[in-house]
Amino acid sequence: MQKIKDYVSANTDRFLAELFELLRFPSVSADPKYKEDVIKTAAFVAQKLQDAGADQVEVCETAGYPIVYGEKLIDPKLPTVLVYGHYDVQPADPLELWDTPPFEPTVRDGKIYARGAADDKGQFYMHVKAFEYMMSEQELPCNIKFMIEGEEEVGSSNLGTFVKENKERLSADVIVISDTAMISLEQPSIETGLRGLSYVEVEVTGPNRDLHSGVYGGAVANPATILSKMIASLHDENNHIAIPGFYDDVIELSDAERKALNEAPFDVEEYKADLGINEIWGEAGYSSIERAGTRPTLEVNGLWGGYIGEGAKTVLPSKAFAKISMRLVPNQNSTRITELFQSHFEGIAPKYVKVKVTPHHGGEPVVTPTDSIAYKAAEKALHETFGKMPIPTRGGGSIPIVALFEKELGIKTVLLGFGLDSDNLHSPNEKYGIDNYLKGIETIPLFHKYFTELSK
Amino acid sequence: MQKIKDYVSANTDRFLAELFELLRFPSVSADPKYKEDVIKTAAFVAQKLQDAGADQVEVCETAGYPIVYGEKLIDPKLPTVLVYGHYDVQPADPLELWDTPPFEPTVRDGKIYARGAADDKGQFYMHVKAFEYMMSEQELPCNIKFMIEGEEEVGSSNLGTFVKENKERLSADVIVISDTAMISLEQPSIETGLRGLSYVEVEVTGPNRDLHSGVYGGAVANPATILSKMIASLHDENNHIAIPGFYDDVIELSDAERKALNEAPFDVEEYKADLGINEIWGEAGYSSIERAGTRPTLEVNGLWGGYIGEGAKTVLPSKAFAKISMRLVPNQNSTRITELFQSHFEGIAPKYVKVKVTPHHGGEPVVTPTDSIAYKAAEKALHETFGKMPIPTRGGGSIPIVALFEKELGIKTVLLGFGLDSDNLHSPNEKYGIDNYLKGIETIPLFHKYFTELSK
Numbered sequence: 001m002q003k004i005k006d007y008v009s010a011n012t013d014r015f016l017a018e019l020f021e022l023l024r025f026p027s028v029s030a031d032p033k034y035k036e037d038v039i040k041t042a043a044f045v046a047q048k049l050q051d052a053g054a055d056q057v058e059v060c061e062t063a064g065y066p067i068v069y070g071e072k073l074i075d076p077k078l079p080t081v082l083v084y085g086h087y088d089v090q091p092a093d094p095l096e097l098w099d100t101p102p103f104e105p106t107v108r109d110g111k112i113y114a115r116g117a118a119d120d121k122g123q124f125y126m127h128v129k130a131f132e133y134m135m136s137e138q139e140l141p142c143n144i145k146f147m148i149e150g151e152e153e154v155g156s157s158n159l160g161t162f163v164k165e166n167k168e169r170l171s172a173d174v175i176v177i178s179d180t181a182m183i184s185l186e187q188p189s190i191e192t193g194l195r196g197l198s199y200v201e202v203e204v205t206g207p208n209r210d211l212h213s214g215v216y217g218g219a220v221a222n223p224a225t226i227l228s229k230m231i232a233s234l235h236d237e238n239n240h241i242a243i244p245g246f247y248d249d250v251i252e253l254s255d256a257e258r259k260a261l262n263e264a265p266f267d268v269e270e271y272k273a274d275l276g277i278n279e280i281w282g283e284a285g286y287s288s289i290e291r292a293g294t295r296p297t298l299e300v301n302g303l304w305g306g307y308i309g310e311g312a313k314t315v316l317p318s319k320a321f322a323k324i325s326m327r328l329v330p331n332q333n334s335t336r337i338t339e340l341f342q343s344h345f346e347g348i349a350p351k352y353v354k355v356k357v358t359p360h361h362g363g364e365p366v367v368t369p370t371d372s373i374a375y376k377a378a379e380k381a382l383h384e385t386f387g388k389m390p391i392p393t394r395g396g397g398s399i400p401i402v403a404l405f406e407k408e409l410g411i412k413t414v415l416l417g418f419g420l421d422s423d424n425l426h427s428p429n430e431k432y433g434i435d436n437y438l439k440g441i442e443t444i445p446l447f448h449k450y451f452t453e454l455s456k
Numbered sequence: 457m458q459k460i461k462d463y464v465s466a467n468t469d470r471f472l473a474e475l476f477e478l479l480r481f482p483s484v485s486a487d488p489k490y491k492e493d494v495i496k497t498a499a500f501v502a503q504k505l506q507d508a509g510a511d512q513v514e515v516c517e518t519a520g521y522p523i524v525y526g527e528k529l530i531d532p533k534l535p536t537v538l539v540y541g542h543y544d545v546q547p548a549d550p551l552e553l554w555d556t557p558p559f560e561p562t563v564r565d566g567k568i569y570a571r572g573a574a575d576d577k578g579q580f581y582m583h584v585k586a587f588e589y590m591m592s593e594q595e596l597p598c599n600i601k602f603m604i605e606g607e608e609e610v611g612s613s614n615l616g617t618f619v620k621e622n623k624e625r626l627s628a629d630v631i632v633i634s635d636t637a638m639i640s641l642e643q644p645s646i647e648t649g650l651r652g653l654s655y656v657e658v659e660v661t662g663p664n665r666d667l668h669s670g671v672y673g674g675a676v677a678n679p680a681t682i683l684s685k686m687i688a689s690l691h692d693e694n695n696h697i698a699i700p701g702f703y704d705d706v707i708e709l710s711d712a713e714r715k716a717l718n719e720a721p722f723d724v725e726e727y728k729a730d731l732g733i734n735e736i737w738g739e740a741g742y743s744s745i746e747r748a749g750t751r752p753t754l755e756v757n758g759l760w761g762g763y764i765g766e767g768a769k770t771v772l773p774s775k776a777f778a779k780i781s782m783r784l785v786p787n788q789n790s791t792r793i794t795e796l797f798q799s800h801f802e803g804i805a806p807k808y809v810k811v812k813v814t815p816h817h818g819g820e821p822v823v824t825p826t827d828s829i830a831y832k833a834a835e836k837a838l839h840e841t842f843g844k845m846p847i848p849t850r851g852g853g854s855i856p857i858v859a860l861f862e863k864e865l866g867i868k869t870v871l872l873g874f875g876l877d878s879d880n881l882h883s884p885n886e887k888y889g890i891d892n893y894l895k896g897i898e899t900i901p902l903f904h905k906y907f908t909e910l911s912k
Contacts, residue, residue, distance in 0.1 A: 030767030091769055097665065154767055181671070195670060199768045208732030209553065212882040214651060214853030215637070217783055218753030219744045221737035224778075225687060225756050232688035235681065276664030279807045281677035288675045297674030300681050301771050302762035307779060311486030311610055312655045312816045313547055314781050314854075315757050315882050322680075323763060325770050327673055351735045360768040397670030398770075426668040426771050 001384070004442050007133050012438065015129050016112075018048065019437065022087075022121050023105040023114040029065055029088035029154045038150055041087045042066045045148050048128050053135035054146060062158035065150030069169070072135070073143045079455040080143035081448060082172035082411065083131075084401065085124020085179065086152030089116035090426045097428035110434050117432035118423040123178035124148055126418065126437060130444035139445055141452040145172055149401075152179075155199070155361025156401050163408045174374040174451065175405050178440060180395050180417030183264060185435055188382040190375065191395035191415040193293070194402055196328030196365035198337045199301075202345060203356040204230070204320045210306070211316040220316060221352030224305040227320040230348055230355075234298055234324075238284035241298045241326075243344045249331045253294055261294065262287055264393055274422060293394035296337075297327045323360070327398060334362030334400075363400020366413070373454045374414040381416075381446035385439055397425075416447060457840070460898050463589050468894060471585050472568075474504065475893065478543075478577050479561040479570040485521055485544035485610045494606055497543045498522045501604050504584050509591035510602060516622075518614035521606030525625070528591070529599045535911040536599035537904060538628035538867065539587075540857065541580020541635065542608030545572035546882045553884035566890050573888035574879040579634035580604055582874065582893060586900035595901055597908040601628055605857075608635075611655070611817025612857050619864045630830040630907065631861050634896060636851050636873030639720060641891055644838040646831065647851035647871040649749070650858055652784030652821035654793040655757075658801060659812040660686070660776045666762070667772040676772060677808030680761040683776040686804055686811075690754055690780075694740035697754045697782075699800045705787045709750055717750065718743055720849055730878060749850035752793075753783045779816075783854060790818030790856075819856015822869070829910045830870040837902035838872075841895055853881075872903060 008015070027041040028034040042059050045068045050057045054070030065088065073080070092102035092115045100106040105114035112122065127146070134140035147170065149159050163170060180191040206223035207216070236242045253261070266289055268280060282291035291297075305320025307313035326337055342357040349355035369375060370392050382390040395415070402413045418440035424430045464471070483497040484490040498515050501524045506513045510526030521544065529536070548558035548571045556562040561570035568578065583602070590596035603626065605615050619626060636647040662679035663672070692698045709717070722745055724736060738747035747753075761776025763769035782793055798813040805811035825831060826848050838846040851871070858869045874896035880886045 030769060031765065091763070091765060091767075093763070093765065094666070197670075197770070199770070201768075206733065209880065209885070210550070210883045211731070212853065212880075213753075213755045213757060213781060214653075214783055214851075215877050215881060216731075216748060217755040217781075218751055219736060219738050219748040220731060220733065221735075222755050224759045225691065228684040228687035228756070228759070231681060231684035275667070275672075275676060277662060277676060277808065278810075279677075280675060281808045282675050292672060292675040295674055297669075299669045299673040299678050299770075299772055300684070300762065301669060301769060302764045302773070303680045303684070303776060304760045304764040306756065306758035307547065307549070308758045308760040308777075309487060309547060309549065311547075312657075312779065312781070313486060313609075313757060313882065314653070314655070314755075315546075316755055317758070320759060321764075323768065325669060325673075325768070327670055352733065352737045395670075397668065421671050424665065424668075425671065426769065427666045429665070 001446060003137065004133060004445050007137065008438050008441050015441065016434070019122060019125050020105040022125060023116055024103055026103045027088050027150065028091050029151050030091050038065050038088060042068050042150055045087050049146055052128055052132035060162065062162055064158040067150070067159065067162050068148040069146065071145040072140060074140060075143065078142045079452055080145060080172040081451065082145045082147060082170060082175045083127045084175055084177045085127065085148045086120045086150065087148050088150040088153050089119065089121070090153050094428060099429055107434070111431040112434060113429055113431045115430050117430050118419040119425045119430065120152065120179045122432040122437055123418060123440065126178060126440035127444055129441045134445050134448065141449050145170065155363065157361065159401055160404055163404060167409060170409055172411055173455065175411050175413040176416050176447065177399060177413055178416050178418060179399055180397065180415045181419040181421050181423065182417055183393065184420065185386065187265060188386040188388060188390035189393045190378055190390050191417060192370055192392040193330065193367045193394040194365060195398050196332060196334050197325060197363045197398040197400060198328060198334045198341065199325040199360035199362065200338060200341055201358045201360055202322050202324060205318060205354045206352065207318050210318050213314045213316040216316050221350070222316050223353050224317050224320040226350060226353050227305065227322060230345065231300060231322060233348060239282055241296065243340055245340050246296065246337065249333065250296060250329055251331045258290065261289055261394055264289060264391060294329060296329050296332060299325055301325050328365045330365045330367050332365060334364055338362055363398050364403035366402045366406065368413055368415060372412055374412065374451060377447050377451035377454055378414050378416050380450045381443045384446055385443040457902060459593065460589060460901050463593065464894050464897050471897065472890065475578060475581050476561040478581060479572055480559055482559045483544045483606065484547050485607050486547050494521050494544060498524050498606055501543050505602055508584055508588035516618065518618055520614040523606070523615065523618050524604040525602065527601040528596060530596060531599065534598045535908055536601060536628040537907065538601045538603060538626060538631045539583045540631055540633045541583065541604045542576045542606065543604050544606040544609050545575065545577070546609050550884060555885055563890070567887040568890060569885055569887045571886050573886050574875040575881045575886065576608065576635045578888040578893055579874060579896065582634060582896035583900055585897045590901050590904065597905050601626065611819070613817065615857055616860055619860060623865060626865055628867055629911065631867050631869040632872050632903065633855060633869055634872050634874060635855055636853065636871045637875040637877050637879065638873055639849065640876065641842065642844070643721065644842040644844060644846035645849045646834055646846050647873060648826055648848040649786065649823045649850040650821060651854050652788060652790050653781060653819045653854040653856060654784060654790045654797065655781040655816040655818065656794060656797055657814045657816055658778050658780060661774060661810045662808065663774050666774050669770045669772040672772050677806070678772050679809050680773050680776040682806060682809050683761065683778060686801065687756060687778060689804060695738055697752065699796055701796050702752065702793065705789065706752060706785055707787050714746065717745055717850055720745060720847065750785060752785050752788060755781055757781050784821045786821045786823050788821060790820055794818055819854050820859035822858045822862065824869055824871060828868060830868065830907060833903050833907035833910055834870050834872050836906045837899045840902055841899040
């Protein structure tokens, strides 16, 4: 559709400038020291929704960080699309690995480098700009609502309450989220499944103080060694997760489903070269695509204990810690998995140490339908913008609120993601392609158009 | 000997005030940010030796931190005692576990709480004050030399060169070191063996960047998990160290030696209560005393990788690290053990990761003779001060330079230590008993007296 293309090219510089402004806020929800910045980001988002033409714009207070709401209701007889996104970002460390400052967006080779560029500022802001276009050009075909939160990276702890208390205000026919990846600009795709998450922190305590490893070493159990042994036992020799009952609720994919998934282009040599690894790894009996998208996993996200400073300290540490997260697949339940982990981990603790398991947060896995009006509208819109039919994929990431929305609001979600797996989400040098950003803005009005038409 | 007792009680307040001044220097040799403080400490020590009456006092520059030298040569025909000590200290972290600031000495229940109180500032400074007494009261019975270094806690990297280049200046009949523990003030003891040390740092690298654990988890090997498995494999089910050849050079103690060692008072319930542990741990077939004093050990001193900050970050880390030290017993060689560790650790690395082993420092184990003049003099001196015959013990700690001195200077060492195992060396709330400090000052002149007499 030429009109939107023209509008985007006429406004490219401003669209980028506004996104850069948004990316300069260090809205790290995990780290209390950024509290003020996170709150400022919410105000900025609200202002931009207002400017684009939204009504009832409100920075809704919660027990944690606020949720920004805005809407444009043009006709109760028309369908309503609820746009969800998040303005908070992952921590930027390790800072020393960034080529340019994480909160000073920099363009290299047509990519915007900044924390949050793809996850999720660059992606939800496409919707704000697409909305601006539809408003200014009288192209808005349906009712639209925005809900942009600030705690997605820390488990959306307060979104559940907000949704429960605002069912009326949030009522819609579909939820659209751009917070996932497509295969490439040449091969658009739509994620149709997301993994759930169970995130825990474990603490292993040995002696009541750090000890001199010469005086006590060999005679007192070392919690760092014990924690290592406990972590080592969590995967068996086939890299299956060795927690009793962990796989009980997993529904194996049909051969047809597996075949379809494995038809997505995947070049193992490119994959290894991109990551700088000699060998891929994973659960025996599954392909890399299946391991990352359709199988539950257990990963150590952080590990620490004893002396980790400069030089050498001969200490037998009092405590050792790990942050461990498990990705869950459809039909697994995060509460149950967290309980299974906790009882197993406490159960394998040797008598020499005390073990504490603290659940951080969780989220439920989902599968989104491929036969829905919303999916077909997304397919049509992507096809038109990219000139190629998108294929369905299974995403390894987790957007726990998709399950929440379905449960609380009874609304299905379509994952209209424009990122790439190589965008370094949660890593140093996170990036988002300028083309991905602009093509996203072009695609979104088409989605609204076709969703409205197909809903008739 | 009443005269020294009187001198000590007359000067107790000053002796404590001077030690406190010394303890206020944060002379942490492991951490570059304390460089200036370490150098200031050397100057302070030199000044105090000068004040006490030493000649040729010099702050000797090295490639690292300086070595403070001083001497009093009264008669070439008399024996010469070389006093060794170190003015550098271990890092103080974890700071939050100190009840009072580590570099602001505080007295509670007759104990001086400060980093370095026992290791080794409080102990080497006893020699400076005992020397002051012998000088001011014309009681110095022999020649005396002082060598106080500033890199003991980081492996005495530059002491070897200094010793090689100063053999003449350092020539002596015995070396006396107060940097070890005795059983108690009621049961004096003399350490007759020290373990050697091999300290390495390992780095396990997986992907070339931190990855999103949702996008890549389950499909790429996690270096934190791999490191855990590798560490877990370093001890077998009997807690023997599972590095081929590790025990080859270990000489088993005779039943008589084991019997003698195990006669030292040891109350396992007290031991567990003091450390707050439910169970003791260690190599099958050995007592706690043997495990800590006579058996080689392998301990994880530090462990880290991934996200260790506040909250949750779903990252698959690029790297994981560990600081690992091995304590060695007589006849083991630190260079050989370091090589064994390195080749074994690299050998067990799975193909998914790259492993780097960096040797930090090492030191050789030693056994000091119990039939020497120096040992007998120490025995006699302790007997007189404490009213009880000291018993020989095997220390678990390492003072690598003891082996160095024997090799380079051909001089044996006597370990005249006045600390206690419960002094929290290398831990928060390090302490040193005021009685230990004062009784040490009383004992040292007696050691010089008897050593000179027995040498005739």
